[in-house]
Amino acid sequence: MSEARIDVHRDPTRMLETLREDVREGLSARAKWLPSKWFYDARGSELFEHITRLPEYYPTRVERDILRARAGEVADVTEARTIVELGSGSSEKTRLLLDAFAARGRLSEFVPLDVSEAALAASAEAIVADYPGLRVHGVVADFTEPLESLPGTPPRMVIFLGGTVGNFPPGERAKFLASIRSALTDGEWFLLGTDLIKDVDTLVRAYDDAAGVTAEFNRNVLRVINDRLGAGFEPEEFEHVARWDDRNEWIEMRLRARRGLTVNVPGADLTVTFAEGEELRTEISAKFRPEGVRAELAEAGFTLRRWWTDPAGLFGVSLAQA
Numbered sequence: 470m471s472e473a474r475i476d477v478h479r480d481p482t483r484m485l486e487t488l489r490e491d492v493r494e495g496l497s498a499r500a501k502w503l504p505s506k507w508f509y510d511a512r513g514s515e516l517f518e519h520i521t522r523l524p525e526y527y528p529t530r531v532e533r534d535i536l537r538a539r540a541g542e543v544a545d546v547t548e549a550r551t552i553v554e555l556g557s558g559s560s561e562k563t564r565l566l567l568d569a570f571a572a573r574g575r576l577s578e579f580v581p582l583d584v585s586e587a588a589l590a591a592s593a594e595a596i597v598a599d600y601p602g603l604r605v606h607g608v609v610a611d612f613t614e615p616l617e618s619l620p621g622t623p624p625r626m627v628i629f630l631g632g633t634v635g636n637f638p639p640g641e642r643a644k645f646l647a648s649i650r651s652a653l654t655d656g657e658w659f660l661l662g663t664d665l666i667k668d669v670d671t672l673v674r675a676y677d678d679a680a681g682v683t684a685e686f687n688r689n690v691l692r693v694i695n696d697r698l699g700a701g702f703e704p705e706e707f708e709h710v711a712r713w714d715d716r717n718e719w720i721e722m723r724l725r726a727r728r729g730l731t732v733n734v735p736g737a738d739l740t741v742t743f744a745e746g747e748e749l750r751t752e753i754s755a756k757f758r759p760e761g762v763r764a765e766l767a768e769a770g771f772t773l774r775r776w777w778t779d780p781a782g783l784f785g786v787s788l789a790q791a
């Protein structure tokens with residue numbers, strides 16, 4: 470019985486230092502903000518998995534339908550030998566690709582990469598058990614840091630699903646796409662999921678579900694800061710806010726202080742005050758137009774070979790070639 474190899478490229482000391490810097494910068498800014506990657510400790514990753522099963526959160530379901538319909542075509546077009554998944558989480562949708570590649574008997578290696586070691590270990594073990602003969606090489610790393618050289622037998626295909634590319638602010642998104650391109654050799658592949666612009670109601674409800682799971686996910690970033698930096702946030706003092714920003718074409722998640730608060734963050738040598746009603750931005754999730762996705766991929770040096778969407782045009786999947 471083989472085992473998943475898991476390399477930890479994330480140095481815990483450096484990770485804590487980055488959190489400390491992000492908290493110092495974001496919480497002392499005039500308009501407070503935090504990078505969304507800090508949601509994903511073990512509990513945050515589990516809450517996100519719960520979100521993917523909510524009736525309001527359509528992206529996971531719709532992307533899964535697209536992948537189910539197109540996985541065979543992805544395998545036939547790319548003939549990839551290695552799949553590298555960025556932000557792999559549970560890798561649940563990725564199984565549709567692994568199934569299609571396995572049926573063709575060509576795929577030799579799967580490289581899931583995630584910041585959450587707990588999520589990665591669980592998914593890598595499960596995939597090793599279910600795909601005999603597939604080498605599984607998990608990497609614990611932060612994909613917002615510049616990518617080092619990618620492992621695996623060529624031709625490789627990097628996949629980045631779920632619309633997570635929307636979490637980057639636009640300038641950083643361009644740099645990120647360019648760094649994927651430069652980690653690939655000419656002719657290799659990139660499969661990208663993007664959530665598309667649609668009516669505001671559908672968008673906002675996806676980020677403000679009736680059961681309040683997204684609200685708990687949002688507040689989890691405060692628990693992460695409590696755990697790692699000894700902060701004294703009381704998450705219930707903050708109200709979950711999800712809002713569509715029409716000018717930037719993105720959803721913002723915010724935490725709004727229900728009353729005036731002072732919070733100590735000893736691990737960042739910081740005391741933060743919130744006025745009543747003051748908001749902390751915790752995530753942006755950009756939504757795309759098909760022509761915008763094509764333009765951004767081209768700008769990064771990719772050629773779009775296939776574009777797939779669902780019948781209602783909710784979500785798009787691009788297959789691009791370096």
Ligand code: AVJ
Nearest residue numbers: 520631632633636676683754
């Ligand atoms: C995991 C980044 C794709 O932006 O839709 C879900 C995270 N935030 N609900 C997204 C999220 C609020 C999600 N991604």
